[in-house]
Amino acid sequence: MFTGIIEETGVLKKVHKGAHSALLTLQGDVIFDDLEIGDSVSVNGVCLTVSGLSSHTFQADVMHETLNRSCLGRLHSGDFVNLERAMAADGRFGGHIVSGHIDGIGTITSVRRDDNAIWYTIAAEERILRYIVEKGSIALDGISLTVASVNNTEFRISAIPHTVKSTTLSYKKAGDPVNLENDLIGKYMEKLLLPVPDKPQSGGITREFLAKSGY
Template structure:
């Protein structure tokens, strides 16, 4: 489990084909390498992957075909920056929201605009994600815990403070870029519960209040 608070940006060193549509990625890190061990889980752009090899400040992870289909990791190239977060330890600080590292789908940057000192991003997303997205709810974008600012049927927007833009890959994103999306796990359970009660209108503040969630 992760929190969506990126610890550092690493850099892709090498991507190798493993056959049968899978591959391995070598990533250079610094801070997270201090206590990283083979078998540990690391979120790479929000994708939960297992460390299979360590050498100096470089670790290797394997990416399976299903992960390739669901994420943007297949686009990575040597030298590209990636968001890194080690899995949460018992007793650790929980500053973001519950992030499983299991990506729900790929979104696309629609726009990037300045609003005061913040950057406002608009993203398109698959319908399955949009129907579980609610204003002021949480969403993980390339592993970054963010708060949803606005939602319509096909897109949503978030505001990004200067610090987040500086220490994550989001600051490098431009319209047209693809991002990994993971919806709020609590919203998923609420949506599933409401489906069993015949709800079809998506998650809104009104129906969350009606069903006693807020």
């Protein structure tokens, strides 16, 4: 599990592409203090497992499903990436619950400065937007951000200078793709409220009951 508080921006040093997979070699500094083979690292919001390790580089395999769901397959050598180690049990929880499992890809449609903040507008599919709520949390390329507004086609976030400077947001422009992970809570709630297939409802709390009760 991650928190969406980026520890550093690393560099993608090498990409070795297979038929439907990839092996990434990434370089960093901060996260190597206690990094070991088998550890989980969030790379632009994607949970990857360290399969090879040297002084300031690590390797990670990316499978077919991950390439289809995320922007990792679009990265090139020299690109900057957001890096975060998995949260320690005694660590400070500064962001929100981030699993590192990407729901889909969004596209930045505009970047606008507003005094000391920068507004990013991101277009996304309806299946992703349905779980995004105003003032809720969203992980954008692994960065824990607060949603400022949302409609049927896009959502907006406003980032402070520290967040922009400390992440790959500083390099983003209109037209760039980004990895999106919805807040887990909304997805779990929807799943639990849906009826079990081929099993009739027998009282208890249902969607109809909640609607009649004003929820």
